[in-house]
Amino acid sequence: MNYRWLAIIPALFFSTSLTGSSLFAQSEHEADQAVPNLTVAPGLKATLFSSEPRISSPSSMDVDAQGRVWICEVVNYRAGIRNIPTREAGDRIVILEDTNGDGKADESKVFYQGNDINGSQGICVLGNKVIVAASPNVFLFTDEDNDGKADKKELLFKVAGGEHDHSAHASVFGPDGRLYWNFGNEGGQVFDAAGKPILERDGRPVLDNGKPYWGGMVFRCNLDGSDFEVLAHNFRNNYEVTVDSFGTLWQSDNDDDGNRGVRINYVMEFGNYGYLDQLTGARWKTPRTGMHEEIPLRHWHLRDPGVVPNLLQTGAGSPTGICVYEGALLPEKYRNEIIHSDAGPNVVRAYPVKKEGAGYEAEIANIITSEKDKWFRPSDVCIAPDGSLFVADWYDPGVGGHRIGDQERGRIFRIAPPDAKYQFQKLDLSTIEGAIAGIKSPNVATRYLAWNKLHELQAEAQPQLEELYQSDNQRFRARALWLLAGIEGKAGDYVSLAIKDKNPDIRITGLRAARRYKLDVIPLVKQLAHDDSPQVRRECAIALHHSKSPAAPELWATLVDQYDGKDRWYLEALGIGMDGQEKKFMTAWLKQAGDNWNTPVGRDLLWRSKIPLAIPYLVKIIEDPQTQQAALPRYFRALDFIPGKEKNEAVAELSLFKEDGNQKRETYIIAEALSRMSANVVTSDKKYQQALNQVIDSSRGTPEFIKLVEKFKAKEFYPELVKLGSHSGKSQTAVDAIRAALTLKQNALIQKALSSKRDNEKEQNEKLDLIWALGNTAHNGANKILLSIIQDPEEPLVDRREAVRAVAKSRPGAHALLDLAEKGKVDPQLEQTAAAAMSSTIMKDVKERAAKLFPAPPTRNNKPLPPINVLAGMKGDVVDGRVMFNTKGTCAKCHVVNGMGKEVGPDLSEIGKKLSREALFESILYPSAGISHNFEAYTVILVSGNVVNGLLVNKTDDAITIKDAEAIARTFKMDDVEEVIQQKVSLMPADLQKVLTEEELINIVEYLTTLKQAKPIKKASL
Incomplete structure (x- = not known):
């Protein structure tokens, strides 16, 4: 398969x-x-x-x-x-x-x-x-x-x-x-x-x-x-x-x-x-x-x-x-x-x-x-x-x-259909009528036999084929046309008839039949070049593919005149039509367009042409203040497809571009131009070096900054590159910045950033974001850094768990982690996180090894569950899921949805827009894989010897308040407290799935995906 x-x-x-x-x-x-x-x-x-x-x-x-x-x-x-x-x-x-x-x-x-x-x-x-x-x-x-x-x-x-x-x-x-x-x-x-x-x-x-x-x-x-x-x-x-x-x-x-x-x-x-x-x-x-x-x-x-x-x-x-x-x-x-x-x-x-x-x-x-x-x-x-x-x-x-x-x-x-028996008329090729019945068959194998018989008969079958061509069924007509055009000496007659047909599909078939039987398509394209159907004109453009006729460029330009500047299908057909002869065809159209080339149609054609002739026009489009910045990548990408000296000179010109009043647009143009220039050329010429320094300075925090620092090895900006990786959230920018830093061998800078002191929640989250970015770089240099975090017991547990998720995203990283697990060197506190990460992977070899080390938890009927990515692809019953959610002993015991339930764990009223299906399954099956902030479990040991477990509600020098699994808040004076211990596992049961079947689990997640907006709280009457 x-x-x-x-x-x-x-x-x-x-x-x-x-x-x-x-x-x-x-x-x-x-x-x-x-x-x-x-x-x-x-x-x-x-x-x-x-x-x-x-x-x-x-x-x-x-x-x-x-x-x-x-x-x-x-x-x-x-x-x-x-x-x-x-x-x-x-x-x-x-x-x-x-x-x-x-x-x-x-x-x-x-x-x-x-x-x-x-x-x-x-x-x-x-x-x-x-x-x-x-x-x-x-x-x-x-x-x-x-x-x-x-x-x-x-x-x-x-x-x-x-x-x-x-x-x-x-x-x-x-x-x-x-x-x-x-x-x-x-x-x-x-x-x-x-x-x-x-x-x-x-x-x-x-x-x-x-x-x-x-x-x-x-x-x-x-x-x-x-x-x-x-x-x-x-x-x-x-x-x-x-x-x-x-x-x-x-x-x-x-x-x-x-x-x-x-x-x-x-x-x-x-x-x-x-x-x-x-x-x-x-x-x-x-x-x-x-x-x-x-x-x-x-x-x-x-x-x-x-x-x-x-x-x-x-x-x-x-x-x-x-x-x-x-x-x-x-x-x-x-x-x-x-x-x-x-x-x-x-x-x-x-x-x-x-x-x-x-x-x-x-x-x-x-x-x-x-x-x-x-x-x-x-x-x-x-x-x-x-x-x-x-x-x-x-x-x-x-x-x-x-x-x-x-x-x-x-x-x-x-x-x-329910009453349709498997019965049909047997193919009879002994008569022309039988062969005609066969060519009408919905079955391709039958049509093959009928086609060969009718083609063999040639003119003898012509009257019956002409009758079929007059059918109301357009597909029958097309089948007849292919055969009629195959009668020796008759291709031109039937193609000429077809291209005048009122049905555009028959006109298309006629043009294709002309190519099939190797007729000169130029006269036919001339007749169809102004056809009302853009589909017919598409076929005209395709028919010009590799045509050496002197008339082909002008006909192509005629087809261009009917392009609306929006239809990508039509544009690509035009591109196919001029393949291998782009200069000849584009010259014909530019001559016809004159000074009116700078239109949506002209811009599309120049973008599509991929030839040196287009370079000065593309430069003008890029420099044109009417070209929105969002459109600029398109034209720079077009330049990538044009090799040679002319392109290199063009980007060098653009690297010195100046535009009054739009610094952001100017910076983007210069950055894109410089990124296409040789590093030796830029660093050996003062005017380009000056442009580079200016644009790097003005493009901080952007993809252009990352691209330029990496390409030109601008060492003074390396620390800022790493900083960008931890200050950009979970974003493409963060990933690209860290990937560039790894490519530039700045592992020491990355490790320094990771080891920096984190005094508040914002700084702690920045470290987590940096770990996340490392995992998403797909760069082997990231794995050593991540594994060092995982194996360091002095690192905060939340960071180590994030590092586990990060290292599992690459095949080498995942196997390195599994190697440690096989040797018993993975902290038990990280096993659920590893199990969740490995269950979600699409890497089959990783999944196989992980299944032995971290078997999926069984359900109520003691059957093993499929991986999370499989569960996420299964659809459930929302109504049944709502019932299961609210059943005593399951979710509503600890979670609130729109004011209903007990408020022990996080409010789930909007969980459907916060977490993916995969993340929802992970949260249920592996609750300790990642504990939500402010929902860490604590154990309070009292002087009396009693022990209380729950979530920390409040803690002062005088008292501590803990909410237990029944949503009951209890306050204790600190004088009565022997010790407060933060737990490393979730308060949520680790075996919740044992009270559910696979179907019930899927249904609950299906229900949770619908929770995307909390109901507004009504004001109390005054």
Whole structure:
């Protein structure tokens, strides 16, 4: 499965056979509970088509023209790197068949078995040929006698990435008669069967090296592998691509796990999708000018020129199979929409799409979810010949990450309206009418067979195809158009007809068909350049990609004239259109624009162009007083993409920029310019050195200050850099300042700041903030400092606990702490803090070690809890949570919510806006991991021998007041007190979860998340 998928179950659940350790009763994992555990959208019903023992661990699926379901099993998933029992004969391709139409498979057959298809992640059935992606190989199997057994195995492609989840994925047959497939960011390079590097149309190797392609890619080629094209690149792990009848491509992409950045993409042909920095190949964590604050957006370099926008970001997940539903059986809301499986959050969704400018916008509509059984792992979705939806369920306690927790189970579900039987008309290719019926099928495998028959018939099928082209169904019309344009000598006629059609989707299909059959697109673009639809004009821009026609620059400028200066989809299409010829195209537009270039449109084009021609214009934009400071990072970032002497001279000019009246803006411009200059150039020239000193002095406390001090090693400002780390709160500025100080080897200054005397609460909090910043730097130099705090018994306990949380944020730091724990060198007072921190981590290796040293606390029914990050992803019942909160013996006994309850611990009326879900679980499960200020527990030992425990309310020289666990305040004269001892643990019970089940605990947290505003206190009547 998907290599970087989220592991969402503690290590003890990952065993090669199931045990009693599970999220709920063992019987709940049996196949007879599979359907009851699902929640299915209204108007639909799930039935279990097949399950274990007939199949196990299905990773990829296809449904053929006979309605048979083909499955790639991955029992041996990543067996080579894991010590697990394997199926010695290798993984299997299994065919499941329902022979009596009851919607359940009653026959199964092994098409092929072998260790050469272990961990396969893609299957595509094309008549008697089957394409299987089993990295590093893409195989073509042939069933020569149609007996359901592979008779021939050939190598279609080979990829460089070895056996890897982020490599070759499933193929799909397109409406244009070509093959579409992809690989993730470990694919590396594509070779033919003889091992020769595949070259695309432009003669470039299909190679992940930034020249020009990065990461995951989407491909199109003929069925024999010839005429190879790279359609898009710079994805992380784009699991599967799908294509609709108009030739529009859609796919999902997985983020670096834990960053809530999973995305759905409309794949604009020849687009860059921004996983890596196109300029350097750096990943999203590398600081860059103008990047988003929000990690899910920053993740994809969306503010860099040349990056196509995302259609939708769906948060955390492990995205898998995808298809376009072009049937009529399911309810209207799902028709012609994307359907997608996401194994991580246990869901199959539709993404209803609407056109938005030159692109699209989408929403989420769940089809199947499983709140009860978190082992439901939908790995693929396909459409059957009757229009029903089939869902493959890998069924496992976790998802990927080189893991498999259950090698025995696996399910296939059929989703359809409640009364819809699994019945359909068999494909008849003996007549043209039968083939026409086949090309209308919602099932791609059926359409493949029909397409080949109709294409083979050529002009003989023309009348029937023309009739289909007159259909009211626009998708049928598009399928007919692709075939009509494929009739020898007729491409020009039907393309000319299509581009005059009243439907913009047909006009788009006509233009794509012209490219498919290699017609001259220039006359067509001329006719469509003023089209009312921005989507059609988008396709015109894409059609100009690498065109050598002398008319292309002027046509491109015409398309620019209709850009509104706002639509990023349109802008990126224009960028794709001028790719490789930016100077020629931009010169044509600038000549046309003349002095009127400085408009939103002109600024966007210059930002997007990434060529030396744009430099003087970008400088003018930056210097223009009408350019708001918030927009300046965008144009400086554009300069980063332009190499050479002209850019260096431009930033040198900007470093001496002067502007009357706006010191803040001037400082920013000079700082950004200097940061792009060579340190030798700046320090060897007095005018630049003077500018540097002035801007550092005037930019104190800003990101520019940090950047300049670090780059130019301005030693006199090192102490201020460290001070900034402790005086900026828990902020990006603090983290960047301390990271810079560590890079500059100022560990001694940092330790001096940490050891400074703290006389008041403000200064104490500054130290905690500095510790927090150290933990967030991801700099190995921080770990030694943090570990020294943790191991120093003279350090305040609150600081040591913060250091534990901080060191656990990095893999080396976490393992160093675990090393100490294994040797018994972690203070028992820190164990709860360590347990909480390790439970919340997404680092699987850390979580495994920590689970042995700091096992999760059991619940009321004595079942171990999953990690905090898993609990945080589970939804609960607010009403039940409110009831549990107020039940005697739980939360309301010590906490007040809007005036109700006992005021022992902190008032929780606004806790939902103060703490995240993760923090709420941590507070309940590990109360001593971090005790709120002023809620430390004290023990008062009286002269009489009595002992009182509680919270300190007040203490003077004469008396002390303690509030006990029953919220009763008791005051004692100091003359009667023997000793007052501050406790190191929370007054809150450390085993509160023992009175709750997992479900009750989740429900309480769900309720707490709703507490975001205290009710106002009414004034008493006078």
